[in-house]
Amino acid sequence: MRNLYCNVEALRKQVFAAVAKLAYEGGDYCSRMEKLPYEIIPGEAGTYRESIFLERAIVGERIRLAMGLPLRDVTEENMISDGVEASAISEKYYDPPLINIIKYACHACPDTHYEVTQACQGCLAKHCYQSCPKGAIELEHGRARIDQTKCIKCGRCKEACSYQAIIKFLRPCQEACGMNAIGKDQYGRADIDHEKCVNCGQCLVNCPFGAIVDKGQIFQLIHAIKKGEKVIAIIAPAFWGQFGEKVTPGQILTAMKQLGFEGLEEVAVGADLCAVEEAEEFMEHVPARQPFMATSCCPAWSVMAKKEFPGFAPYISMTMTPMVLTARLQKRKHPDCKIAFIGPCAAKKLEASRRSVRSEVDFVLTFEELRGMFAAKDIDFSQIPDTEAHYKASAPGVGFAASGGVAKAVEKVIQTKNPDREVKTVYAAGLRACRQMLRVARSGKYDGYLLEGMACPGGCIAGAGTVQPPEKSRRMLEQYEARAALDNPLDSEYMEDIELLYEDPENWDRVSRH
Incomplete structure (x- = not known):
């Protein structure tokens, strides 16, 4: 069951906090890294597995991956800190593969x-x-x-x-993988076919042995902050309730500044702009130039669609994702800043590594990784007074975080701009459901439709980097939507800044905007 607080989640939190503390405090990284497994797994008897030495070896690999380092070759003599000098920098993108299996942590579960x-x-x-x-x-x-x-x-x-x-x-990782990308090696342990994998991270959060781990940028982000870089965090709308039911956006803003961030902006603002752009694109292209249009917000979904239905690639919206729109807007306003996207998604780490996005998004952290940073700094939200966060997104923009929300937001804009236009939408969550939706589209049954795809069941609120259970997150998100001051993306004050997003707003080409 997802997002129940358990040994695996507790261990991940400890590792993220230890890496963040290491980066904040500095010192001799090599010697300190070697000691971390003993600090996280103290004593002389195993707690989770039959051997404390195995537990520490697994924690060592988790530490490396959290710092963006590759897994070590188990057949060679090496140290946990090998290669740390290359990661102790303020600028480093993810080296593939993003999703990794710690082989000796895998239980080699029987096939389904x-x-x-x-x-x-x-x-x-x-x-x-x-x-x-x-x-x-x-x-x-x-x-x-x-x-x-x-x-x-x-x-x-x-x-x-x-x-x-x-x-x-059920073999949990195989069942969770909507791409059938997980097989097994000669020892029966899980093995990822990275040609098929779209980095949604669902295998990561469904493995009950914690054997599947993604790489992180906590270490590099903190180095940038310590170096004096102006780092602005942009936070995905799925954040509501992730750090506690009573934690407010104002408290999160204060806590982020305590971590060293220059500021905090909400990605729901970019979602508003995305809804407007996709609405205009849909009205211009469907059905005049193409039979239907699919949304572009979820990178894992769009990669899956292009891999398995290459003929549909031109039908996927060329509008930039809310993450990129928000990041670009901030960089146009603050040219010397660095942008850290904080969200629920493992696939966003891959999106930010694309050459066309690297200049906009410098770091990607999940909510779970950010929680580790809060733990490293001993931040207690109950001791932080609430303040005004000045969040100004519309309710539909906030709703992007849940399955069906993107389609509803785009439909709202179209109905406002062209009340006589009938808008037919369909949405799917989970890669298997998305694949089936595209099969139906191939038959022609969705001609004239707007198609929304989300790789994670339930949408972004069920992403691999979330902390709370998806249903609880949905309820919290609905409360956040209800509090939004605006009910239409077109009313966003950020519409006045949309020209900042393009070098030549008079002659921009949609195809070049990713």
Whole structure:
């Protein structure tokens, strides 16, 4: 179950806090890094696994990945701090792969399959036996058994069993991966096909052994702050409630300044601009130039669509994502600043690594990583007085964080600009659902539609870098939407600044805007 506070999450928080503290305090990074696993996993007996040495080895790899360093080769003699000099800098982008498997942390779970449990009663009806189309159900001593060499995993036996004695055993990482990118190596451990992977991070948060980890930029971000760089944080609208139900935007702003950030802006402002731009693009292109248009906000979804449906690539909106729009707006206003995007998404780290985006977004951190920074600085939100945060996005802009929110925002703009225009929308969340939506679009059933895709089930509020359970996040987001002063993206005061986003606003080309 996602986002329950557990040993895996506690360990991640400790690692992020330790890396942040290391960066803030400085000193001899090499010797301090070597000591960190002993500080995080003290004592002489294992707490989570059979060996404390294994636990510390895994923590060592987590520390390296959190600092943007690669996994070590287990067959060679090396130290946790190897290569740290190359990461102790204020500017470093993610080196592929972004999503990594710590092999000796992997439990080598069996592949997804159906199996008969002890609840089998050896009944007379034998519905499971009768329902199997491949004769995979065998009877031993009156009880059912599944021959895995014959089973096609259709699930009919499970549906037929009156006692619910047949279960579907899931390999969590494989089930979570909407790209079928996870296989296994010669030892049965999980293995990622990076040609298929779109870095959504769902495998990362669904592995109950914490064996899958993404790289981070905490170390480099803090170096930039210590160096005196003006770092402005831009925070995704899914932030509401992530750091506690009673934590207000004003308290978060104060806490961010205590971390050393110059300021904090909300990405929902960029979502407002994105909704307006996509609305104009839709009205101009559909159906005159293309049968439908798909939204561009989720990088994992758009990469999946281009990989598996290359013919649809021209139909994906060329509007910049809210992250990039917000970052570019801040850089036009403050040319000497650095931008740190704080959000729920692992795939945004990959988006920020693109050559066309690097000049706009310098750092990407998840809410979980930011929480580690708060822990490193001992920030207690209960001791921070509430202040005005001056957030000025519209309710639909805030709603971008939940599945269906982008489509609703774009539809709202179109209805305002052209009340006589009928807008048909459809949305899907989760890569398998997104793939099915595109299959239907290929049949022509969605001609004239606006298609919204989100890689994470539930939308950004269920991203791999979130802290709170998705349903709780949805409720908190709805409260935030209800408090928004504006009800239409077109009313955003930032519309006056939209010309700052383009070098030549009179003659810009949509195709060159990513």
